[in-house]
Amino acid sequence: MQRDPIVEVEDLSVRFVNRDIDLSVVSGVSFSLAAGEVLCLLGESGSGKSVTMRALLRLLPPHAQITGRIRLAGRDVIGMSERQLESVRGPVGAMIFQEPMTALDPVFTIGTQIAETIVSHEGVSYTDARKRALELLEMVQIPSAERRLNAYPHELSGGLRQRAMIALALSCRPALLLADEPTTALDATVQIQILLLLRSLQRELGMATIFVTHDIGVACEVADRISVMYAGRFVETGPVGDVIARPSHPYTAGLLQSTVHAGSRGQRLPSIPGAPPDLADLPNGCSFSPRCSRRLAACDTSVPPLVGVGEDRMARCVNPLLVAETVLA
């Protein structure tokens, strides 16, 4: 079954440039995503996962230079004017953030914010928009939604606020939902509620979804496919269950081993030595090689290409844990 992809990204690179610095934050990222698919970008701080996602809607500071090709629903995002971007942000791709308090406007009620967005994008009457806002709040399972429509963001608890932001993001019926660590700031009992909600909404509405997270547990709960990022590059990508069960790139393997899990009690955690690299001072070859236990001489000469390491799986490694089958680009 071949569906038209909602997102096509080819060789995306993002550099942050100003007078003092020139940092390659994201380099050579390519992927595509069809309707109804959930991709998880997994990585530690500074791995470029958030920047990759923001680049899709060009939500980056002015000193960011984006190169490569990004197509959302068949439209080229890189060449768009600010006006055209506005028509993409919302109806095509909508975003939810880690901190709903900063993403919601504190001086307007939840209902007003959602209704305003609907009016401006779909041109319906305010009364109709208000009705839809109520439906949306019910859809994200906010209890006594009618009353919450007139609440200000600060009057809601953290979990309800995050639900309100999801409702706002869904207000323009986006084909693509971008979620940037949406549950990181939440308590465990609330986090699982939001994750289950997002999972069911995504299925119901058939949205393509990109989830950015540093938490493997979150990825396991929501993702179909997973792409592990390190120092601005995809180092491994594949179906989530397969990658978690049989990681191929040494970084993914190390990350999984060093994550505390039930049953690790009393044992020493195998850990990855060293610290994540300084983006201003990356090694010539593989960025992970200074911390890698499977390092070969070839690792330091040039950045290894992504190679196929199994069905629907790729790893950017010269000496992967799963043996390469066919060498791709």
Added chain:
Amino acid sequence: MEGLRKYFPLRGPLGNVNAHVQAVDGVSFHVAKGETLGIVGESGCGKSTTARLLMRLIDPDAGNMVLDGDPIGHGGLTLRELRRTMQMVFQDSYASLNPRHTATEEITFGLRVHGIGRSEAREQARSALRLVGLEPDMFADRYPHEMSGGQRQRVNIARGIALNPRVLILDESVSALDKSVQAQVLNLLIDLKERLNLTYLFISHDLNVVHHVSDRVLVMYLGKVVEVGPVERIYQAAAHPYTRALFASRLSMDPRQRVDAVPLVGDPPNPVRPPSGCRFRTRCEMAEAVCAAVEPILSEQGALHEAACHAVTPNSGHSRAGGLAHAA
């Protein structure tokens, strides 16, 4: 060595004049020497407040504390002695280091406070750095911004252990670190505990991490202790419905065994106006009339295992408690 126990009962709402935030209310517990007590709970449950109360960084409204047989204050240990015996490592590795101090300056500060001479303090700072795995020649003169998150947290730990404390309070000390670095720091903490004969109070919201390091676990909800017991017992046979829900909310590490039903609905209530009786009753599926009327107290559930829930307390008046009453 018998009877060497630390006993810290703290009681009373902690609040200011116009709004009593009942951050910590009637919390009592003890930690045995050489043990790691894990404290878990969600934000606002009072775990960090408890830590600050223990260090006397904030004054308790009521309650008292016994450290190694000596009461704190009232003619017992002075605050200064307390703070030498007990040290704390904070969550935010950057904010907890003075941006204008080098690693050495940061560590020697506490030593100098306790009357150790300058050169002696420098020497001790170097050995503390070595203990936490930072080569003194490389790191002694670095400023916080010249180090990575993991290295900064190691400096924080070095500062804590330099004073030779017996108890180390770790307040979300590994929570902000990247996973690959978190494992290193956890290993370090476990090693240090053995080498220096430390007692840990390990506060975290991360249940997996607490499971990994703790001997006993204390679960808090809205300023109250709801359950306490040996780690395996709490993780496998929790008695309190909140503890069970909290553990059910853990993310599976296996995409084939995803969590399918929401274990617990709603958000934690506002600690300014906590529910009457049992504070958890508003989110509890077993709540009955007695839960709103009477506040449950910790009752024994097995060896060293206690929970504060009417449903598991004999003769509490809760319908489920009857069977247990006969057994008891």
Added chain:
Amino acid sequence: MSAAAEAAPAARPAANAPGRRRRTGGFWQRVGRQVLRDKVALVCAVVLALIALSAIFAPWIAPADPYKTSMLRRLLPPLSPNFILGTDELGRDMLTRLLYGGRVSLSMGIAPVLFATILGGALGITAGYFGKAVNMAIMRVVDVFYAFPSVLLAVAMAGVLGAGIFNSLISLTLVFIPPITRVAESVTTQVRNQDYVEAARATGASSVRIILQHVLANVTGPILTYASSLVSIAIIISSGLSFLGLGAAPPIADWGLMLNTLRQAIYVAPINAVLPGVMIFAASVSFNLLSDSLRTAMDVRA
């Protein structure tokens, strides 16, 4: 409790990088370098240095006696023989008077701010560190003074104390204590709530020790930046006091006073009359721009 390890994923390493690459000692060195890289600030620093040096060495470099009057050579225009900048209404050499005037005007700009920084800083740090009742007591008193416009307050104080350089110095100091106290209080409150101060308390250190070693190092920067922006105001107010006859008294050379006495000659010798104003302007603008640059330099949190 958020494990927000990843707030601004790329912006943070970006800000980090330059600091990490050339790793050198102190904070102040870095600020100094940063300020020197700013061209405007560099020009201002040079201008101020020239004014200050010429004021300090006035007795040696001035071409004439600042008090020697002559009815014959009154209000000579600039570029007259022997009098490069002309003469004033009593026939005194303008250049000499301007050089000597700098001594009074610059000291009147710097000294009160310096004293006010020490006193206001101490008050503000005390209020901010101890909080609660101490804070209330100090800050409410400060607020009362804060309610008056600074010029009015200076004039009133100088009026009460009587004319003279020393008295106007005292009144200017009093004028600047409240705003500096406020700034010191607010930055101290911020620093005080940082974990590292908490950690220092957890070692059992006394308040005095924590203030001296932890708080002071982190609040002096912002306080000094703010204080340096007050110098220009101090120069202007002190000139104003002299102009009103409440500051330096004739025949002392002071830019404000010169402006006052020369104003009658504004139609006869406009350039001469404007010169002291130009000096006040140059000094105060330089101080202002330099302080702006200082603020930007210190803002860069490595």
